[in-house]
Amino acid sequence: MTGRENMIWVDREAKKIKERNLPLEWVDDMKTPSGRIHVGSLRGVIVHDLIYKALKQIGVNTKFSYVFNDMDPMDGLPTYLDKNKWEKYMGFPLYKIPSPEKGFKSFADYYAQEFIEVFNSLNCHPQIIWSSNLYKSGKMNSLIKLFLDQAEKVREIYKKVAKTEKAKNWFPYNPICEKCSKIGTTNVYKWDGEYVYYRCEYHMVEWANGCGYEGKVKPINENGKLPWKLDWPAHWKVIGVTVESSGKDHMSKGGSYDMAVHFCKEILKIEPPDAMGGYEWFTIGGKKMSSSKGIGSSAKEVSQILPPDIFRFMQVRTPIKTHLDFNPYGETIPNLFDDYDRLMNSYFLKIENKLPKEKAGEVQANFARIIELSEVSPLPKVRILLLRFRTIVNLLNNSKDVFEFFKNQKGNPLSLVEKNLVEERIKYAKIYIKNYETRQENKTVDFIPNDLQKKFLQTLAKSLKKLKTETKEDIKHAVFSAIKENNIKPKEAFTAFYQTLIGKPFGPKAIDLILQLGLNKVKNIIDI
Structure with missing residues (x-):
């Protein structure tokens, strides 16, 4: 298989990127840890992990990082936190807000570490970069000055691309207020080449109130940060990012990515990363996720519904431009296991050198490739009995011995790998039966055979x-x-x-x- 049309989506994208022949392809993804990070954000992590691994497998020098934008302000109060205790931190940089639990550096660290644990369990292991560290280290200083010096150009790009009119005394920087410590309420109205002059506005945003303080500060280190639409391309330049996709909400005309592209080309003088056209959303029952509003389900919660390899498989098999909606109720989960097992059979045919010829073989090879990219624990090196999840559910519902059933089905004792697979699938079958099986769904109560x-x-x-x-x-x-x-x-x-x-x-x-x-x-x- 040499043509792009015979590859799965990730291999097609990797091949296209390789043709640029850059000395290093740096793949990156980002997230603001403003609360429990929801399962929709895992699509970005897995998409970028797949591109990174596909590039590596075809001989491209590549790196993979994940940035937590912990300098961002708290701009939404998670519904599961006590308003009386946490509302006072609205507008604070996330890395300066205390953790909800002991043992973590900050609010941002607490929720980021939970997310890291989840995506590590899915065999995604990017280098972790904290935005606050980039600012503290001074690596962002020259870019902050560059944007402030070219504030008029920045305002022009806002007007031209986003159709947003910025005042002539608006400057692209948000200092941390020296009096109240908020970053989400400060507005810079003057830049003299060394200091920014700002006000902490009472009513600049709906979600936080400033204190009215006026002051001046050098725009360096952790004294403040760039607004998001400039902060994003600044990260690309400082890190050296060459590949970063995003959800379609950022990819619209005049949106965040469009703005970032103009800032890259017109001010930073760099090529923007390849966004691969963006990726479609991953939703639960049709709902897009939001970390602070508590909409949908957290990455941690949803990742506990399925074994890691099945969860990853669900993402791998879905092309980047296809909306992925996961509704765990009814037959969705048994069907997903059936699909995985069907493609596992293609994987076994591949390792046994028994793939059919021509087009049928290409299809089976693509199926096997999906399984290989879905790997979390090492895949078996020889064919094993595929222990059907749907059968396990029915056996448990009828109080039957699962191990004995599959032993009889095989005609021989189960191997250690097969026993471990039965144990894992029993675990997740019990979760499915307890929480998601709807035995009456699609039932015809008065079915009368002809x-x-x-x-x-x-x-x-x-x-x-x-x-x-x-x-x-x-x-x-x-x-x-x-x-x-x-x-x-x-x-x-x-x-x-x-x-x-x-x-x-x-x-x-x-x-x-x-x-x-x-x-x-x-x-x-x-x-x-």
Whole structure:
């Protein structure tokens, strides 16, 4: 496979980036740790991790970092924090607000460390960069001065690109107020080449009140920061970022990225990073995430619903331009496991050198590639029994021995890898059953089989009664013989089968379901 059209999305993007032939491709992502970081932000981390790894695998010199913008002000109070205790910090830089729990340097550090733990568990290990450290170290000083010296040009870009008119005495810098310590309420109205002159405004923003103090300060180190739309490209230049994508809300015409591109080219004199056109949102049940408002679910909470490799798989298989919505209720999770297992089979074909030829082989190779990029723990080097999640759920719901079932299915004792997989899937099946399984969903309460479906079920019941052994092959033969004998379409037959047995139009493999419920029980139910 040499053509881009035969690659999955991440490999196509990596190949395109490689063609630039830069001495170093620095991949980066950023987030403001203003509260529990929500699961939607994991899409950015995984997208950038995938690009970094794909570049590395094709011989590109590359680095991967993650910036926490902890100099940003607290501009929204998380709903899960006590307003009486925390409202006084609105407008403070996040790195100067105390941590909600002991053992952390700051508010920002507390929520950032929780997020780091989550994305590390998904096999993402970027270099962590703290924005406050870049400012403290003086690395941002020359760029702050550059933007202040060219304030008129900055105002022109705001007007031209964002259609925002800035006053002639507006300057692109937010000092930390020397009296009240807020950064979100200060407004610079004069720059003399050495000092900025500012007011801490009472009503500049809706989410915080300034103290009215007026003063002057040198715009260096941690005395303040650049506004976000200049802060972002300044980070790119200081770090050396060459690849950074973003959610589509930042990628619109006149948006943050568009502004940053103009600042890069017209003032910083650098090429902006390749944003790959931006990426679509990752939502939960259709809701976009917000860290401070508590909308959706936190990255930590959602990451506990699925095993890390399945969660990562969900992200890897979804192209960067495709909106990913995850609704954990109903059949979503069992279907996701089924999809993973199906692609795992392609991976096994690849390591066994059994991929089919031509187009079919290309498709299977892409499936195998998705599995390889979804790796968290080392992938097995030999084929193992794929222990179906949906089957485990049904076994647990019917109080059956899961290990014994799969041992009988295999015909041999389970290997250590298979036993560990069963244990992991039992753990997540119990979470699914307790919180997300909706057994009545899609159930037809008054399902009445038609005459042909009745004949099929009766034929199957008779065939099952005649069985002398309960092997999978014998049961399979009985099922498909009943379909053939009654000349019924398989879909119509299986709909009647599942509706009669479990009240839904679909379910685990018919043979597995019969074994799970027990032959005698099935015979009695379907003999209508």
